[in-house]
Amino acid sequence: MMKLESLIEKALFLSASFSALIVFLITFFLIREGVPALSLNFLTGLEWRPGQEFFGTLPTIIGTLWVVIGAVFIALLIGVPTAIYLSEFAPFWVRNIIKSSVEVIVGIPSVVIGFFGLMILVPFIRNTIGGRGESILAGWIVLAIMILPNLISLTEDSLRAVPKSYREASLALGATQWQTITKVIVPAASSGIRAAIVLGVGRAIGETMAVLMVIGNPETPWIPTSILDMTRTLTSTIAIEFSYAEWGSPHQHALFAIGVVLFLLVTALNFVATFVIRRNKN
Amino acid sequence: MNPVSREKIMKRLLLIAVALSLIILPVILIWVGYNGSGIISIEFLTSRPRLFEYGGIYPQIMGSVYLVSLCTLFGAPLGIASAIYLAEYAPDNRITQSVRFFTETLAGMPSIVIGLFGLEFLVFYLQLKTSLLAGAISLSFMMLPWTIRASEEAIKTVPQEYRAASLALGATKWQTIVNVVIPAAMPGILTGVLLGVGKAVGETAVVWLTAGSGLEAFVPRSLSSPTGSLPMYIYLLATQAHTVEGVQRAYGASLVLLIMFLGVSVSALMARNYYLRRLGN
Amino acid sequence: MRSRRRKKQTTYLFLGIGVIIGLLLAGPLRYNGVINDLRDQITSGGGDTIPTGDLTVAGSSTLLPITQECANLFMEKHPFTYISVAGGGSGHGIKSAGSGEVDIGQSSRNIKDSELLRYPDLVIFSIGKDSVAVIINSDNPLAGSLDLSLEELGEVFSGEITNWKDLGGEDHEIEVYTREEGSGTREVFTQYVLGDKNYVSTASVKPSNGEMRASVANNKYGIAYVSLGYVDEAVSAVLIDGVEATVENVQNGAYPITRILWMFTKGMPNNLESSFILFIQGPEGQKVVEELGYIPIY
Numbered sequence: 001m002m003k004l005e006s007l008i009e010k011a012l013f014l015s016a017s018f019s020a021l022i023v024f025l026i027t028f029f030l031i032r033e034g035v036p037a038l039s040l041n042f043l044t045g046l047e048w049r050p051g052q053e054f055f056g057t058l059p060t061i062i063g064t065l066w067v068v069i070g071a072v073f074i075a076l077l078i079g080v081p082t083a084i085y086l087s088e089f090a091p092f093w094v095r096n097i098i099k100s101s102v103e104v105i106v107g108i109p110s111v112v113i114g115f116f117g118l119m120i121l122v123p124f125i126r127n128t129i130g131g132r133g134e135s136i137l138a139g140w141i142v143l144a145i146m147i148l149p150n151l152i153s154l155t156e157d158s159l160r161a162v163p164k165s166y167r168e169a170s171l172a173l174g175a176t177q178w179q180t181i182t183k184v185i186v187p188a189a190s191s192g193i194r195a196a197i198v199l200g201v202g203r204a205i206g207e208t209m210a211v212l213m214v215i216g217n218p219e220t221p222w223i224p225t226s227i228l229d230m231t232r233t234l235t236s237t238i239a240i241e242f243s244y245a246e247w248g249s250p251h252q253h254a255l256f257a258i259g260v261v262l263f264l265l266v267t268a269l270n271f272v273a274t275f276v277i278r279r280n281k282n
Numbered sequence: 283m284n285p286v287s288r289e290k291i292m293k294r295l296l297l298i299a300v301a302l303s304l305i306i307l308p309v310i311l312i313w314v315g316y317n318g319s320g321i322i323s324i325e326f327l328t329s330r331p332r333l334f335e336y337g338g339i340y341p342q343i344m345g346s347v348y349l350v351s352l353c354t355l356f357g358a359p360l361g362i363a364s365a366i367y368l369a370e371y372a373p374d375n376r377i378t379q380s381v382r383f384f385t386e387t388l389a390g391m392p393s394i395v396i397g398l399f400g401l402e403f404l405v406f407y408l409q410l411k412t413s414l415l416a417g418a419i420s421l422s423f424m425m426l427p428w429t430i431r432a433s434e435e436a437i438k439t440v441p442q443e444y445r446a447a448s449l450a451l452g453a454t455k456w457q458t459i460v461n462v463v464i465p466a467a468m469p470g471i472l473t474g475v476l477l478g479v480g481k482a483v484g485e486t487a488v489v490w491l492t493a494g495s496g497l498e499a500f501v502p503r504s505l506s507s508p509t510g511s512l513p514m515y516i517y518l519l520a521t522q523a524h525t526v527e528g529v530q531r532a533y534g535a536s537l538v539l540l541i542m543f544l545g546v547s548v549s550a551l552m553a554r555n556y557y558l559r560r561l562g563n
Numbered sequence: 564m565r566s567r568r569r570k571k572q573t574t575y576l577f578l579g580i581g582v583i584i585g586l587l588l589a590g591p592l593r594y595n596g597v598i599n600d601l602r603d604q605i606t607s608g609g610g611d612t613i614p615t616g617d618l619t620v621a622g623s624s625t626l627l628p629i630t631q632e633c634a635n636l637f638m639e640k641h642p643f644t645y646i647s648v649a650g651g652g653s654g655h656g657i658k659s660a661g662s663g664e665v666d667i668g669q670s671s672r673n674i675k676d677s678e679l680l681r682y683p684d685l686v687i688f689s690i691g692k693d694s695v696a697v698i699i700n701s702d703n704p705l706a707g708s709l710d711l712s713l714e715e716l717g718e719v720f721s722g723e724i725t726n727w728k729d730l731g732g733e734d735h736e737i738e739v740y741t742r743e744e745g746s747g748t749r750e751v752f753t754q755y756v757l758g759d760k761n762y763v764s765t766a767s768v769k770p771s772n773g774e775m776r777a778s779v780a781n782n783k784y785g786i787a788y789v790s791l792g793y794v795d796e797a798v799s800a801v802l803i804d805g806v807e808a809t810v811e812n813v814q815n816g817a818y819p820i821t822r823i824l825w826m827f828t829k830g831m832p833n834n835l836e837s838s839f840i841l842f843i844q845g846p847e848g849q850k851v852v853e854e855l856g857y858i859p860i861y
Contacts, residue, residue, distance in 0.1 A: 015363035020384035026399045050744040081299035104547040109484025111513045115520040178289040206392025208487040220764035240770045243651040495649030508647045522773030524780045
């Protein structure tokens, strides 16, 4: 009997280590294929011309950051007030409905949102603001839509985690409700909000389809100077080019190297998120 | 400006932001529903695609169903087992911490990276070819960490007294887990699995690299045959269709995908409510 | 009592889920078994000239419409065949046929020496001819009348001419679309038109002929190049040195760009592979080639 119990424990431990195994395998295969192309020039080069074996990804990396930072900023601008409303003002049933719909919405297929961007946003930007429509701006909006639900949910959680006594103390000192929110509650929840931002950035960096469909993917990306410029992201470059890259060629290695860069960025963000959340808990 | 009127303005701004964030998704749902409902017909749902922009989406629907069921078959048991270990057995040491860190890392992994890995490891290295099997396994890598996270949380919320009572009655640890802890944690586990399924249904980048081109004209008949899927079909038609018929089909397929996705998600919430009610009795 | 009932509920739930998943899986597996039995019966009956089984084709998006339509016709003619046709590009087609990942690869450009060295056992078939046409939006005032030389086209696609005004059109930027590195269409276009020049860096990369055409059809100031088979009434083809991009003009050599469409197998083709390739090369397949706007091999 005891033997069976310990066997079960071992089997469960094996399943639990399976995700670690997958992460190791991913690291191994990405590095095996990507390392031949990784070099300083790969990270700092300005020209991406696979045909002539110029693999500079700096403009792509900067393009990615532009798109991601803008999207997270927009999502914060809309998401944090929504979270404040939900935790401080909304009646219980409104909060309930919104929270469960947010839970559902988090997983809405990105290709549908990309389709929306392609059919509605791109022509709209083209006709009213100018440029080609396929632009960083379109990428911002599409990505912000994608990260908004998670951001609202996490921010609301951390706002609600602020003890009631804080609110009462502040109100008792004569502060208005608004002052209480901006001076007491939001600062007290700030580490939770920071963690939500980091997770949002991670999600935005890794998002492929929706962004790919609206940002234009120029032949040779440049460091963007305007929000109406087209650009490439790390993910979109892999997605458009992987199937055409000759297998075993420097081009294919370069695409895997982009995968390595993505992997490192996301793992680093995960480190930061774990760190921020841990400090929050202590 | 006095604080009271400033407060009013701020509150109004707050409501604008709330309205903005609440309006986006209904807009998308209505947009897809409005444009997509016209093409939906028995014929569209039961025939195969022809000449790229014509025909129906039956093989794509079935391809998505097979991919997701297989992915659940691999991902859910593994995820639940991992969660049981992490919540019930794991000693608080380095090994457990690193297992948890790797699970989080996998959860944050961009789907295109998982797709690249699936292509390199499953399709080429293990010679599975671009197939139903390779696609489903790659999808389960995506789904795994979400299942683990939700199940672990659900198991942890089971009150400690349940375990103590069961152990006191002479049950072994495993008996306690199977008979007491898991039934009590079921709503959370089920919700977690179903939300993972919802994620897998809509995933595009992974199946693009591992499962097939998306326009396959027949339902996969074995694990090794390539398979179409709704997200790939939508992507191809959304970007390449230039006729009204093609664009209509992209809308129609989006509507079907959204219905499948919402069906899974809503049943996740309903499953949870049902169990919560039962537990409340 | 209640806990037992709850346990029962859980068991039923698991059973239910299991049954559903089982049913879903049983379908293809059982179906596959039936097919295999049938195939065995047919082949053991000495009828091994009847093609049966699975066939995967991948590669150039230029050949995609031909192969897809031919596959549909072929499957109607031979009920126990299942042909899956995927895109992915010429390089992908050569690579995956050479590595055995798919049964037949297809390419709209000639195979490179490096690829032949890597995959020496590729057997090569030609199934049609094609050209590359330059297209602009039908609402562009220049639609139908724009006539450029190869050099001028090179200047447009490399960014030396950037405004429609310089070509006699409206005062607006020329918005160039291009295919991605590795595409057969891009390679042929580069060879005939651009030479050593680079594509203009603001050209938006579209990973298929279909997306090139859709982009130009939706953009009044767009210009792109596509396979001849993709030219239709939604877009307007540009004349090159006064010659229209038509099948006749390519055949008689007046239109300057021409290329051959290829298919590959790894080693000599088996029964199913060769009957499918022969079907495409035969009268029915070549009729499809012609109907879709490509050029038959005969």
